[in-house]
Amino acid sequence: MRKLGMIGGMSWISTETYYRRINERVRREIEPMASAPLLIESLDYRQLWGLLDEGDWSRAGDILEESAKRLADAGAQGLILCANSMHRLYDRLTDAVSIPVLHIADAVGAKMKADGATKNAALIGTRNVMTESFYRQRLVAQGIDLLPPDMSFAEQSDRIIYEQLMQGRAPRDAERYYRTVITQLEQAGAKAIVLACTELAIVVDVDANVLPIYDSARIHCNAAVDWMMDG
Template sequence: MTEQALIGLIGGMSWESSAQYYRLINEAVRERLGGVASARTLMWSFDFAEIERLQHAGRWPELSRRLADAARALEAGGADFLVLCTNTMHREADAIEAAVHIPLLHIADPTGAAITAAGLSTVGLLGTAFTMEHDFYRGRLETKHGLTVLTPDADDRAAVHRIIYEELVAGRVLDASREVYKAAIARLVERGAQAIILGCTEIMLLIGQADSPVPVFDTTTLHAMAAVDRALVDLKAADFT
């Protein structure tokens, strides 16, 4: 039987999307290994109320410390590599990597690889305001994967952010909000977006391919499948660079 690495999941940001990671990873392992196989996982799950409060207060050093502590706990528990189940908190990816000796599978990399493999170069990015407006995510896609990344205008960014924090993280999926996102997507396509990145792990609860005239790249699914790929290879051959 194929050897499985132990996946260390840093979740709870929010648990709505962390539950999707757990489902997707286990479904993929069962499909690939057959029978009743499931993934070897270890999860640290935050109280998202605390994370959300610190995010909007701009207390990033405190968030960085908490993520580093979670990463060290998972490493101590035997995790072979880490998966941070959120786009926004990859703002603190460097701090996580510095805190442990095991690799972090960065969420932007399987996304960027899938987009370039599809022959696309200009993408629209939807996510929290932190993801859309800060450089940590967009910059990695641009410098490492050679993509041109477009973000919505200020009004659309505010609406996309509000729907994430007021609805999706609480499990509320509303048709009216789907229409807001579809309009934002249409405006990005008008500006030249060849594809749309669902750059918040909860957006996949609201938006799918049927809601976009151009290809949609769901970071939650892409990240989860990349984790499965890594977990099922010979550990000595794994390359996270």
């Protein structure tokens, strides 16, 4: 298998999910005693959240760029960034290293296209992922038709993600909230839901909804394992 570098810590909850899912898939595909060859750098998220302007994002890009270089220098043959929102800085990573960086939205779009789930998809995640072009354009490029972002729940969703899920808390009211959101999106015409936040599967049952739910973290992990085993 190829050796994969993981830029994590955004949050550590998400990074733990990536580590577990990648290794569970490797074990299923190869043998029970197999484990994935990984290099993990878990960053201090205090330096990477609450980014308000381009200056903040530029400083975050410096941090991620240096992390990517360290992992490549340590022997990683490819990289993944274990967070949706930080893919706003994807081009900084690809410019910094000569090894491939697997984009999370590309993986999600490819999976949806393969399933034929290309019409009226809705994104759920942090505000910047739902509204900015860096993520949406990647899905559209794969032929995914996206509904306009519903800003009526953006503030509450941000609060739950940053104040609860990223801190390892999964209260029942968060589960009820996202169940309501998904119902409202379905009523608005959504035919598929993208969980464009790597922690959302903590409170959204991906396999127990009427609409198809595309968990970006799960799909990204599977794409990473496919790449590792293709070496």
